[in-house]
Amino acid sequence: xxxxxxxxxxxxxxxxxxxxxxxxxxxxxxxxxxxxxxxxxxxxxxxxxxxxxxxxxxxxxxxxxxxxxxxxxxxxxxxxxxxxxxxxxxxxxxxxxxxxxxxxxxxxxxxxxxxxxxxxxxxxxxxxxxxxxxxxxxxxxxxxxxxxxxxxxxxxxxxxxxxxxxxxxxxxxxxxxxxxxxxxxxxxxxxxxxxxxxxxxxxxxxxxxxxxxxxxxxxxxxxxxxxxxxxxxxxxxxxxxxxxxxxxxxxxxxxxxxxxxxxxxxxxxxxxxxxxxxxxxxxxxxxxxxxxxxxxxxxxxxxxxxxxxxxxxxxxxxxxxxxxxxxxxxxxxxxxxxxxxxxxxxxxxxxxxxxxxxxxxxxxxxxxxxxxxxxxx
Amino acid sequence: xxxxxxxxxxxxxxxxxxxxxxxxxxxxxxxxxxxxxxxxxxxxxxxxxxxxxxxxxxxxxxxxxxxxxxxxxxxxxxxxxxxxxxxxxxxxxxxxxx
Numbered sequence: 247x248x249x250x251x252x253x254x255x256x257x258x259x260x261x262x263x264x265x266x267x268x269x270x271x272x273x274x275x276x277x278x279x280x281x282x283x284x285x286x287x288x289x290x291x292x293x294x295x296x297x298x299x300x301x302x303x304x305x306x307x308x309x310x311x312x313x314x315x316x317x318x319x320x321x322x323x324x325x326x327x328x329x330x331x332x333x334x335x336x337x338x339x340x341x342x343x344x345x346x347x348x349x350x351x352x353x354x355x356x357x358x359x360x361x362x363x364x365x366x367x368x369x370x371x372x373x374x375x376x377x378x379x380x381x382x383x384x385x386x387x388x389x390x391x392x393x394x395x396x397x398x399x400x401x402x403x404x405x406x407x408x409x410x411x412x413x414x415x416x417x418x419x420x421x422x423x424x425x426x427x428x429x430x431x432x433x434x435x436x437x438x439x440x441x442x443x444x445x446x447x448x449x450x451x452x453x454x455x456x457x458x459x460x461x462x463x464x465x466x467x468x469x470x471x472x473x474x475x476x477x478x479x480x481x482x483x484x485x486x487x488x489x490x491x492x493x494x495x496x497x498x499x500x501x502x503x504x505x506x507x508x509x510x511x512x513x514x515x516x517x518x519x520x521x522x523x524x525x526x527x528x529x530x531x532x533x534x535x536x537x538x539x540x541x542x543x544x545x546x547x548x549x550x551x552x553x554x555x556x557x558x559x560x561x562x563x564x565x566x567x568x569x570x571x572x573x574x575x576x577x578x579x580x581x582x583x584x585x586x587x588x589x590x591x592x593x594x595x596x597x598x599x600x601x602x603x604x605x606x607x608x609x610x611x612x613x614x615x616x617x618x619x620x621x622x623x
Numbered sequence: 624x625x626x627x628x629x630x631x632x633x634x635x636x637x638x639x640x641x642x643x644x645x646x647x648x649x650x651x652x653x654x655x656x657x658x659x660x661x662x663x664x665x666x667x668x669x670x671x672x673x674x675x676x677x678x679x680x681x682x683x684x685x686x687x688x689x690x691x692x693x694x695x696x697x698x699x700x701x702x703x704x705x706x707x708x709x710x711x712x713x714x715x716x717x718x719x720x721x
Binding site for chain 2: 305308309338381403409437503
């Protein structure tokens, strides 16, 4: 999972204690997925090259996309280096099946004695998704397998390192995603109703318990519903999840995104709550499109600000902090090209465990590689 | 141990202000430009650009350069996230891979 680089994340810790007994089952699962992809990919290639869907040259070849990134973090004076690769494999199979898989390799290296000595650490591998999407129509898409939990704004939409504006995940991130961030089960999603002025989207899922190595998940059920006003570019939604494992708790989120064109700003806000805590974050990102001096240079800058607060309930923990926290954070990113981005940010964490500064510097590179030598179709 | 058990004094006014401004904007501009005018055949280039700006740039920073060979696969992948109807999907494909 592309997570904060400010310390060992809960997911990383959990992956270390993953159950070894399921190793062979996970290999079998991945092997079957690979086999499926080879059996079904061929026919779609032919289709892609022979037919012209409504006069476009759009092709349907398998794709390997994702990002490389290198982020250097300093938190409370402790340096950490986090190189990462997050490949996403997309294989269209026939007309209405899409196989997709997200894998994350994140290295986490710190000095041996925290502030002195050589850098040591390890690389964590997480299979975030391995799923088959059945693209029935725009109202219904069925998903089976392992998928990212659609909870709030962050988990499914902003997790990729090349997409989020600030490198630290929000303080409330674990609400609705703890402990694995992914579900093993079934999901239905789509656009319930679409008008030119407003459109309603839904998702509903169930996750089974799994202790298979690399594919762990907890029993949970949940859903998300949102409204989007295209002309005003406003989206607002609610997420709900009931964790059905151990203590049965509810996770809830309410969110809003808005891109008022007149201000060239991208606003996002979310409130999350569960048994262990609640909190909010509000983020704004601005790229000056019409800067009076060297506009082509300045429009590539992205200025970001985020304010967030977390409040403990019932002792906190479970991926959340066990004390109240507050963090203002600022970032300046520079988009070199549509695939290269330089990132930098500064945040100050206020907490009764001690206040600390967090700095992040690095770059991200997004790639999209066709995996089939076919000509344009 | 609690650091401060009350919400930051700026958070509530900002959240309320943002929420109501967004809602007013949503109600005020609820009809997209293309649907407001007299019924003409949509120009794929103009409509495709509008769909990209409205639906894709919520999560991605434009411009986005795509190889036409991968465009169909990617739009199939993104269509739920971008809330695309079948018609919008076709217009976007024509725009991104004419």
